[in-house]
Amino acid sequence: MTKRDLAQKAINKPSPLGEDIDLQAYSPDTEESPYAPDLSKLATQEKQCMLNVGVTPDDMSQRAGTFIQMDHSVIHSSVNRDGLELSSTAEALKKHDWLRDYWWHAVDVDADKFTAYTELQRYNGYFIRALPDSKVIQPVQTCLYLAHNNLAQKIHNIIIAEEGSELHIITGCTIAPMIASGLHIGVTEIYVKRDAKVTFTMIHNWSPQVVVRPRTAIIIEEGGIFISNYICMKPARTLQMYPKARCVGENATVRFNNILVAPAGSTIDVGSRMQLEARDCRAESITRAITTGGIILARGYILGNAPDVKGHLECQGLILSERGTIHAIPELEGRVPEVDLSHEAAVGKIAEEQLEYLMARGLTRAEATAAIVRGFLNVDIEGLPAQLNAAIKKAIDSSDKGFL
Numbered sequence: 001m002t003k004r005d006l007a008q009k010a011i012n013k014p015s016p017l018g019e020d021i022d023l024q025a026y027s028p029d030t031e032e033s034p035y036a037p038d039l040s041k042l043a044t045q046e047k048q049c050m051l052n053v054g055v056t057p058d059d060m061s062q063r064a065g066t067f068i069q070m071d072h073s074v075i076h077s078s079v080n081r082d083g084l085e086l087s088s089t090a091e092a093l094k095k096h097d098w099l100r101d102y103w104w105h106a107v108d109v110d111a112d113k114f115t116a117y118t119e120l121q122r123y124n125g126y127f128i129r130a131l132p133d134s135k136v137i138q139p140v141q142t143c144l145y146l147a148h149n150n151l152a153q154k155i156h157n158i159i160i161a162e163e164g165s166e167l168h169i170i171t172g173c174t175i176a177p178m179i180a181s182g183l184h185i186g187v188t189e190i191y192v193k194r195d196a197k198v199t200f201t202m203i204h205n206w207s208p209q210v211v212v213r214p215r216t217a218i219i220i221e222e223g224g225i226f227i228s229n230y231i232c233m234k235p236a237r238t239l240q241m242y243p244k245a246r247c248v249g250e251n252a253t254v255r256f257n258n259i260l261v262a263p264a265g266s267t268i269d270v271g272s273r274m275q276l277e278a279r280d281c282r283a284e285s286i287t288r289a290i291t292t293g294g295i296i297l298a299r300g301y302i303l304g305n306a307p308d309v310k311g312h313l314e315c316q317g318l319i320l321s322e323r324g325t326i327h328a329i330p331e332l333e334g335r336v337p338e339v340d341l342s343h344e345a346a347v348g349k350i351a352e353e354q355l356e357y358l359m360a361r362g363l364t365r366a367e368a369t370a371a372i373v374r375g376f377l378n379v380d381i382e383g384l385p386a387q388l389n390a391a392i393k394k395a396i397d398s399s400d401k402g403f404l
Helices: 003-010 044-051 089-095 097-101 113-120 352-359 365-377 386-397
Strands: 065-070 073-079 084-088 126-130 135-146 152-161 166-175 182-192 197-205 210-220 225-232 238-241 244-247 253-263 267-270 273-276 282-292 295-304 309-319 325-334 339-348
Touching: 003 113, 044 135, 044 166, 065 084, 065 126, 073 084, 084 089, 084 135, 089 097, 089 126, 089 152, 113 152, 113 182, 113 210, 126 135, 126 166, 135 152, 135 182, 152 166, 152 197, 166 182, 182 197, 182 225, 210 225, 210 253, 225 267, 244 253, 244 282, 253 267, 253 295, 273 282, 273 309, 282 295, 282 325, 282 365, 295 309, 295 339, 309 325, 309 365, 325 339, 352 365
Parallel strands: 065 135, 126 152, 135 166, 152 182, 166 197, 182 210, 197 225, 210 238, 210 244, 225 253, 238 267, 244 273, 253 282, 267 295, 273 295, 282 309, 295 325, 309 339
Antiparallel strands: 065 073, 084 126
């Protein structure tokens, strides 16, 4: 049975997690957007939206490559460094016959109706490949931009870090300000080969009536390292993602860092599933969650299925509104004796003594609250280049000052 046959059978299969969505409520197509060889000439509004998710269209000097997709159209793709391949997935499939071995290999095409829909309504996405032993230290910047109202944007991305390589990616997903509703489905398959390292930083900036369904899976080989940083601080009607990382080689490492803010009316269901399938693998997931009236489900799962593996889950949540809710859902599964798995979670409000301490030093209550929240959201992430640390800090500092 072909992948499209499997997708056709699964097109009505609901997701086991998150609100069920009527795919027919969204338009599958829109007109093509023109190619933009010079990003500085984009509309000011478009550039500002991209800046809000860590993409800098006016400054290409500090990045290894740039890829921007507007709705279903690739409007820009360029490479500034050796050792890097970057193109649309459609172009990459034409160029590399072997790429079909990676297509729907990490993510099951029939996982749910969102993956099935992406295959049946195939459009673009990005293909990023670090060549063997290449160290692409400057980040590759990608932007997936939803520009038309009530559109179902389908994305299928492939990332490959070949043996001994290093790759850093900032991907920003955002929406034009006038968009009232839309659906974003992003399938991303990531392959970290032996002794390679991938840092994948994703910043989301949506609007209150947008439905978001990322579907991501990662396969990490011997000695490989995968670090995921996810930031969502703006409202979305409903966002559900549960990336799965499989450490299939000895000494493989995976880390997930999530920074989540749920305003009123938003439901954010974000987790990570980490499977340690070879000796001496390591896994860690750290989540910082704040609700100002919305619902957050912070999931975490670690499977220890090989000797001498270690894993840890951590979720810290702040409730800043009586209407807000945070569910911390940790799950550990050990299948052999020699595993070391742990978790910790805490959900509550800001301690009054912390506020009083800062207010005694001249801050107003609102200023003291904002200072505590910013400190709470600043997760220390090891091993990031300066550009990625700066992008994460900017995303936190430039968030809507009124969200408190």
